[in-house]
Amino acid sequence: xxxxxxxxxxxxxxxxxxxxxxxxxxxxxxxxxxxxxxxxxxxxxxxxxxxxxxxxxxxxxxxxxxxxxxxxxxxxxxxxxxxxxxxxxxxxxxxxxxxxxxxxxxxxxxxxxxxxxxxxxxxxxxxxxxxxxxxxxxxxxxxxxxxxxxxxxxxxxxxxxxxxxxxxxxxxxxxxxxxxxxxxxxxxxxxxxxxxxxxxxxxxxxxxxxxxxxxxxxxxxxxxxxxxxxxxxxxxxxxxxxxxxxxxxxxxxxxxxxxxxxxxxxxxxxxxxxxxxxxxxxxxxxxxxxxxxxxxxxxxxxxxxxxxxxxxxxxxxxxxxxxxxx
Amino acid sequence: xxxxxxxxxxxxxxxxxxxxxxxxxxxxxxxxxxxxxxxxxxxxxxxxxxxxxxxxxxxxxxxxxxxxxxxxxxxxxxxxxxxxxxxxxxxxxxxxxxxxxxxxxxxxxxxxxxxxxxxxxxxxxxxxxxxxxxxxxxxxxxxxxxxxxxxxxxxxxxxxxxxxxxxxxxxxxxxxxxxxxxxxxxxxxxxxxxxxxxxxxxxxxxxxxxxxxxxxxxxxxxxxxxxxxxxxxxxxxxxxxxxxxxxxxxxxxxxxxxxxxxxxxxxxxxxxxxxxxxxxxxxxxxxxxxxxxxxxxxxxxxxxxxxxxxxxxxxxxxxxxxxxxx
Numbered sequence: 290x291x292x293x294x295x296x297x298x299x300x301x302x303x304x305x306x307x308x309x310x311x312x313x314x315x316x317x318x319x320x321x322x323x324x325x326x327x328x329x330x331x332x333x334x335x336x337x338x339x340x341x342x343x344x345x346x347x348x349x350x351x352x353x354x355x356x357x358x359x360x361x362x363x364x365x366x367x368x369x370x371x372x373x374x375x376x377x378x379x380x381x382x383x384x385x386x387x388x389x390x391x392x393x394x395x396x397x398x399x400x401x402x403x404x405x406x407x408x409x410x411x412x413x414x415x416x417x418x419x420x421x422x423x424x425x426x427x428x429x430x431x432x433x434x435x436x437x438x439x440x441x442x443x444x445x446x447x448x449x450x451x452x453x454x455x456x457x458x459x460x461x462x463x464x465x466x467x468x469x470x471x472x473x474x475x476x477x478x479x480x481x482x483x484x485x486x487x488x489x490x491x492x493x494x495x496x497x498x499x500x501x502x503x504x505x506x507x508x509x510x511x512x513x514x515x516x517x518x519x520x521x522x523x524x525x526x527x528x529x530x531x532x533x534x535x536x537x538x539x540x541x542x543x544x545x546x547x548x549x550x551x552x553x554x555x556x557x558x559x560x561x562x563x564x565x566x567x568x569x570x571x572x573x574x575x576x577x578x579x580x581x582x583x584x585x586x587x588x589x590x591x592x593x594x595x596x597x598x599x600x601x602x603x604x605x606x607x608x609x610x611x612x613x614x615x
Numbered sequence: 616x617x618x619x620x621x622x623x624x625x626x627x628x629x630x631x632x633x634x635x636x637x638x639x640x641x642x643x644x645x646x647x648x649x650x651x652x653x654x655x656x657x658x659x660x661x662x663x664x665x666x667x668x669x670x671x672x673x674x675x676x677x678x679x680x681x682x683x684x685x686x687x688x689x690x691x692x693x694x695x696x697x698x699x700x701x702x703x704x705x706x707x708x709x710x711x712x713x714x715x716x717x718x719x720x721x722x723x724x725x726x727x728x729x730x731x732x733x734x735x736x737x738x739x740x741x742x743x744x745x746x747x748x749x750x751x752x753x754x755x756x757x758x759x760x761x762x763x764x765x766x767x768x769x770x771x772x773x774x775x776x777x778x779x780x781x782x783x784x785x786x787x788x789x790x791x792x793x794x795x796x797x798x799x800x801x802x803x804x805x806x807x808x809x810x811x812x813x814x815x816x817x818x819x820x821x822x823x824x825x826x827x828x829x830x831x832x833x834x835x836x837x838x839x840x841x842x843x844x845x846x847x848x849x850x851x852x853x854x855x856x857x858x859x860x861x862x863x864x865x866x867x868x869x870x871x872x873x874x875x876x877x878x879x880x881x882x883x884x885x886x887x888x889x890x891x892x893x894x895x896x897x898x899x900x901x902x903x904x905x906x907x908x909x910x911x912x913x914x915x916x917x918x919x920x921x922x923x924x925x926x927x928x929x930x931x932x933x934x935x936x937x938x939x940x941x
Contacts, residue, residue, distance in 0.1 A: 308909070312773065319772065434910030436770040443769070444762040446645065447638065447931045567916060571891055583634070583927035584760030588916040590893060601909035605773045613940045 291323040291611065294369035294397075296360045296388050297376035298330040298348055301402050301429070304600030305373055306341050312604065320611035326369050329360035331376065331384075336363060364388045371607060374401040375429075375599075380503065380518070382409035393417045393425060400606045402429035402599050408503045408518050411510040426606035431457065431504045432575040433598035435591040439609070441511045441579065449582035450512045452551035457504040459573030459593030460488045460495040461526050461546040465559075466571040469543045472531050479527075487573060497525035498557040501548045505557060508577070509550035516555050524558040537561055543569050551580075617649040617937065620695035620723075622686045622714050623702035624656040624674055627728050627755070630926030631699055632667050638930065646937035652695045655686035657702065657710075662689060690714045697933060700727040701755075701925075706829065706844070708735035719743045719751060726932040728755035728925050734829045734844050737836040752932035757783065757830045758901040759924035761917040765935070767837045767905065775908035776838045778877035783830040785899030785919030786814045786821040787852050787872040791885075792897040795869045798857050805853075813899060823851035824883040827874045831883060834903070835876035842881050850884040863887055869895050 295302055306328070309316070317323065327336035328344050333353040335344050347354055361384065364372065372392040376385045386406040392399050394417060401407070406414060407427055418425040428438045441450070456462050460482065467478045479496070482488035494500050502521040509516035526546050537544055545568055547560040562568045567588050570576050575593030580586050592598050621628055632654070635642070643649065653662035654670050659679040661670050673680055687710065690698065698718040702711045712732040718725050720743060727733070732740060733753055744751040754764045767776070782788050786808065793804045805822070808814035820826050828847040835842035852872050863870055871894055873886040888894045893914050896902050901919030906912050918924050 316773065434774075434907070435913060436766055439770045440762055440766065443935070444765045444931050447642065447934050448760075448927060565895075565897055567893065567896065569891075570893065581760070581927075584921070584924040585918050587761060588914065590914040590916075592911050595910070598910040601774060601907075605770050608773050609769070 291320060291371065292369045293323055293325045293371055293373060294363065294367055294392075295325060295328040295373045295375070296364060296385070297374060297403070298328055298354065299375070299377065300596045301375040301599045301603070302328070302330070302373070303345060303348065304596040305375060305603050306345055308597065308600050308604050310341050316604070316608060319608050327363045327367050328354060329358070329363050330354060331360065334358045334360065334363055336367060360384070360388060361391070364391050369397055371398040371400060371610060373603060373607070374399055374403055375603070376403055378403050378503070379405040380408065380499070382406045386410065389414060389425070390417060393421050393423055396421050396423055398423045398426070398610050400426045400603050400610070402603055404430045404503045404507060408506045411507065412515070424610050426610060427507065428606050429599045429602040430507055432577055432589070433592055433594050434602045435575060435577065435589050437508065437577045437589055438511055440589060441508070445579060445581065448584065450579055451582055452549060452554070452580045453508050453512055453577065454547060454549035454580070455577040456545055456568060456570060456575050457501040457548045457577070457593070458495055458498070458546060459575055460492065461498075461501070462570070462575070462593070463487050463573045464496070465526060465529070465544055465546065468529065468531060469534050469538075470571075472534070474531060475527055475529060496527050498523045498546060501546060501557045505548040505550055505555065509555065512550075512579075514550050514552060516550060520555050522556040522558065526559055529559055541565075545569065617646060617697065618695040619649055619651045619697055619699060620689065620693055620718075621651060621654040621699045621701070622690060622711070623700060623729070624654055624680065625701070625703065626922045627701040627925045627929070628654070628656070628699070629671060629674065630922040631701060631929050632671055634923065634926050634930050636667050642930070642934060645934050653689045653693050654680060655684070655689050656680060657686065660684045660686065660689055662693060686710070686714060687717070690717045695723055697724040697726060697936060699929060699933070700725055700729055701929070702729055704729050704829070705731040706734065706825070708732045712736065715740060715751070716743060719747050719749055722747050722749055724749045724752070724936050726752045726929050726936070728929055730756045730829045730833060734832045737833065738841070750936050752936065753833065754932050755925045755928040756833055758903055758915070759918055759920050760928045761901060761903065761915050763834065763903045763915055764837055766915060767834070771905060771907065774910065776905055777908055778875060778880070778906045779834050779838055779903065780873060780875035780906070781903040782871055782894060782896060782901050783827040783874045783903070783919070784821055784824070784872060785901055786818065787824070787827065788896070788901070788919070789813050789899045790822070791852060791855070791870055791872065794855065794857060795860050795864075798860070800857060801853055801855060822853050824849045824872060827872060827883045831874040831876055831881065835881065838876075838905075840876050840878060842876060846881050848882040848884065852885055855885055867891075871895065
């Protein structure tokens with residue numbers, strides 16, 4: 290019986306539990322029986338004997354779970370084999386960093402969608418996992434369901450990766466593609482994006498390239514390039530004008546926020562991109578390109594965010610821990 | 616000590632051996648020591664104590680290897696843990712089908728780049744592998760180094776795949792993109808492609824969609840859609856005119872040879888594709904799109920063929936058999 294603990298019960302956490310319910314039979318066939326021992330959000334929790342449906346209903350109707358026990362307490366004291374960590378990303382790691390370390394040191398696997406702890410202490414976390422002979426899985430942190438981490442760490446481990454680059458922020462890509470297509474002004478598209486829920490009211494995290502830089506740091510470390518957030522050269526998209534698109538368009542180019550990591554380069558900045566190039570992808574999509582010595586460039590693309598997009602990556606990560614083969 | 620047998624010593628087989636030499640240390644670190652027990656092409660072979668360099672030189676200088684022993688004999692009598700099968704694809708399976716069955720029944724793993732045996736007897740081969748508790752790996756058969764099989768069988772096993780579609784033949788895509796860009800006639804581009812070595816003198820295998828249909832059958836079976844070659848609706852590209860491209864272009868569309876498999880559809884045919892869609896990729900590239908219930912469409916793209924592109928997929932497959940994790 291695999292015992293699961295869940296910390297973070299917002300959009301992603303709820304998506305994970307919903308998928309766990311709908312995929313119960315398939316997942317059990319792959320990894321054997323499992324049981325969720327506890328679910329905690331930042332202020333409340335549920336543990337012991339409870340139904341997953343009940344927890345979802347409670348959260349949706351009351352905004353909280355039934356007990357006052359805090360996540361740290363459960364992460365420390367409960368018994369579980371794998372911790373599903375989906376609390377909100379904080380650049381310096383936040384409480385989640387402590388949850389993850391506690392779980393790994395107890396000998397539990399961790400599956401996280403939280404970029405903060407990884408960008409803060411990538412190397413240290415990997416060492417703790419290795420030392421305790423457990424896995425720290427984080428597919429959901431970059432490109433939601435696009436299997437960039439799995440491909441980088443698994444399939445490509447026999448390849449020489451010269452660099453990795455791509456479109457890592459869907460909000461910026463949405464804004465830039467609408468500016469390209471409709472000749473609109475940056476601020477106009479941004480305010481529409483906020484209305485549509487594609488951008489946050491404080492959009493600086495996205496439009497200044499912070500989110501893309503965080504993901505780049507995770508990707509870089511994944512392919513063996515030691516990188517820290519402060520080392521990323523970073524330029525946002527707010528100064529880009531409709532004129533810039535017009536000039537680019539004359540030569541069949543467009544403008545995209547491109548993140549790139551290689552041995553000599555760590556950068557997030559707007560770049561001219563040929564309209565026929567896969568990086569010229571439109572809307573909220575993400576693309577990751579691995580430049581390999583053996584096989585040229587390999588492209589992976591898909592939606593960059595979303596409830597089930599992110600949660601389904603975590604389900605796959607969890608199953609992979611127990612059934613890595615094929 | 617992992618014992619390797621190699622059948623097929625053309626471009627791909629030689630590429631595999633070259634990579635095995637250059638990656639000896641890394642591969643050993645991942646799977647432990649290994650040794651190539653024999654290499655066979657259709658008419659000659661080398662086995663016992665020999666250097667890989669020696670075999671490559673011999674083949675390059677004399678066009679053959681040193682002994683007269685035939686592949687079937689070695690596949691039957693030699694002792695090996697994994698067979699690397701890279702002889703030439705024949706639609707009905709050919710001799711390679713016998714080699715692969717023999718190896719699997721002996722309890723050896725098989726890594727193949729050969730589409731023939733898989734398209735002829737996919738289900739039966741998988742059953743033989745399962746019964747003998749060995750793996751049959753075939754990443755190199757579809758899209759060279761693009762990890763479509765690994766992603767489909769590994770990462771996506773927890774997803775619901777509604778359909779799979781894409782550009783599976785680089786030669787057709789090269790011809791169509793040149794027709795699109797330069798307004799040229801089909802036959803003119805084809806003869807230039809033959810001169811450049813991108814198309815065979817007898818190009819019917821590519822331009823009639825046979826190669827794409829073969830790969831589609833392999834992909835379909837991989838994602839659980841039972842499919843046989845004869846069931847694929849197939850239409851080639853030779854009748855496509857520059858006028859068709861002109862008309863498509865007016866609406867911002869282009870034409871591509873699209874292969875698609877779902878529960879209700881198995882088809883390889885030219886289709887109108889939006890120029891902003893990832894399927895509109897240019898040149899000899901391949902794209903595979905998995906349409907999932909949980910996360911929308913996931914795209915994988917890269918070079919569709921090539922010596923090291925194909926051989927590097929086989930190296931990754933071989934390592935995955937012994938070191939599936941991470």
